[in-house]
Amino acid sequence: MTPTEAYAALVRRSKEIGIIHSCAALLSWDQQTYMPPQGARWRGEQMAYLSALAHQKLADPQVGEWLAQVESSTLTADPQSDEAANIREWRRSYERAIRVPAALVEELARVTTAAQQVWQEAKAQNRYKAFQPHLERIVSLKREEAHALGYSGHPYDALLDEYEPGMTTEEVRSLFTHLTRELTPLIQRWSESARRPDTSILRRDYPVERQRIFAEAAAAALGFDFSQGRLDVTAHPFCTGIGPGDCRITTRYNPRYFSEAFFGVLHETGHALYEMHLPAEHAGTPLGTACSLGIHESQSRLWENQVGRGRPFWEHFFPRLQQTFPHALADISLETFYFAINEVRPSLIRVEADEVTYNLHIVLRFELETEMLTGNLQVADLPGAWSEKMQQYLGLTPPDDTQGCLQDIHWSFGGIGYFPTYTLGNLYAAQFMAAAKAQLGDAELMRDFRNGQFRRLREWLIDHIHRHGQRYRAQELCQRATGEPLRTEPLLTYLREKYEPLYGS
Incomplete structure (x- = not known):
């Protein structure tokens, strides 16, 4: 496979993952607008499946091979080119994905989908105790995620980087x-x-x-x-x-x-x-x-x-x-x-x-x-x-x-x-x-x-x-x-x- 072919494969894989995220976004929108309350448990399974699928496609060793091919090619010669920018960000996403176990990704999706429903009810009823065990589980899982991702300063760096790449605590x-x-x-x-x-x-x-x-x-x-x-x-x-x-x-x-x-x-x-x-x-x-x-x-x-x-x-x-x-x-x-x-x-x-x-x-x-x-x-x-x-x-x-x-x-x-x-x-x-x-x-x-x-x-x-x-x-x-x-x-x-x-x- 030539570097050009490897880059085309990365584009296809990236767009596949984008469609999965798009489906998850639509399910999330529906959950917060029109989904009946009793649908939360099944929605959690749907979200967990999509999260695991996206993670699997991103952490695929084949992605690492394609990245190695394109990174050593002339496609990255101009750091401001379309190809170089995509490759840089794919590498970042890949490195984050391979560090986090698929089981953790799936569990986070399942736990947080259920927690959102509980939070909404707890907020309406002023019952922090009802939400507390869910938040404890979330914090524990995010702590696991931070340690899996790795950090040089504060464990918060690893989580902040998901939302504001490159910024530190x-x-x-x-x-x-x-x-x-x-x-x-x-x-x-x-x-x-x-x-x-x-x-x-x-x-x-x-x-x-x-x-x-x-x-x-x-x-x-x-x-x-x-x-x-x-x-x-x-x-x-x-x-x-x-x-x-x-x-x-x-x-x-x-x-x-x-x-x-x-x-x-x-x-x-x-x-x-x-x-x-x-x-x-x-x-x-x-x-x-x-x-x-x-x-x-x-x-x-x-x-x-x-x-x-x-x-x-x-x-x-x-x-x-x-x-x-x-x-x-x-x-x-x-x-x-x-x-x-x-x-x-x-x-x-x-x-x-x-x-x-x-x-x-x-x-x-x-x-x-x-x-x-x-x-x-x-x-x-x-x-x-x-x-x-x-x-x-x-x-x-x-x-x-x-x-x-x-x-x-x-x-x-x-x-x-x-x-x-x-x-x-x-x-x-x-x-x-x-x-x-x-x-x-x-x-x-x-x-x-x-x-x-x-x-x-x-x-x-x-x-x-x-x-x-x-x-x-x-x-x-x-x-x-x-x-x-x-x-x-x-x-x-x-x-x-x-x-x-x-x-x-």
Whole structure:
């Protein structure tokens, strides 16, 4: 077999695995939207089978032979070529796969599928004890996975690398330490300011059907193509890319709170735009796959916050919002509404947190899951540790576990190492937006938003981020798009420039 033939074989195998992952994504979407509760056990068997099958195809020794052939050929001569990028990422995936026993992969899929159903019920009933044994099993399995994968620093490195390739626990800790140190006094000053928004206007009567229509219109304006996607209701909002031409987003509606669904839709639309603009011709290969979850999260946070909570966006959409909800907003000015959706106030729930305090929610989770992974924190002690860190970082104590350690789905699906990508996403988003403004013109871009036009920003993101897939690792992609490595300063600058006029410096 020639190197060219070996490369073609790798492409075929990669696309086969991509189809398996696509089927698993569809089953996962169905589980969280329409699957009857009693289907959880059988769904666990389905997911375990697909996970084992994908792992078997990836860890096949033949893959290692094909990789050895292409790596020693001229196909990797240009490190920026399509072939070299795919080969680099296939090697990374193969090395991870051969280190993890197939039985562990299968057991993780089975355990986490069941755990998600238990988590949903435990959260609704405020029964941490019901979920605890499942989380203990998950943490134990993820510890096994980390040791199987291997690491040079912290065992968390092995799990973090699944979501943010190349980043280490120490790098995350360093970024988070600096960000926390700078954010803490800002949060204190702004949350204690005598200037306070009237957020009660967001908790008036907002009929769900009108919320849906308005949210769909806003998503479409940003570029969400409903011929390639759909919006459904679920307990925890998410976006899942099934494959080219099929991207699903979800939200949850609260008839007495406008922000919950609307900004959730903007957030998931950002994810969906990334999925919809990955190069379809490379689907199933690294070049048709998102760079990292931190980069993915940058797209959702950019559209939700930097655009969707910005004044220019609402100069266009607020008159339409008043027409949609005349009883709730007829007597409200744009300034009053804009201040309300940008309140800075420590809160209990991560997905409802403002963009300033949000990062402290992530620091809390990062610290807790690293401690659970090493065994320094026992799963049984998680509720108490959660309360202590909430008090430390946000000055709040959860009244129950539903509003505390049970609020997020991530640990139930085994997503240890996932949470840091949210704050990394905020950092990338600020840096990308600053670069887009510099290249497209800040005033011109804001004028676009006032006119309800988002094409130029969307195309900048497609050109600098979406179309590259995994051609570059996240740090290199950031350097190429912005001219600088990832830093905390662009986010801090953005927050100061936005919130000091609202709350006073």
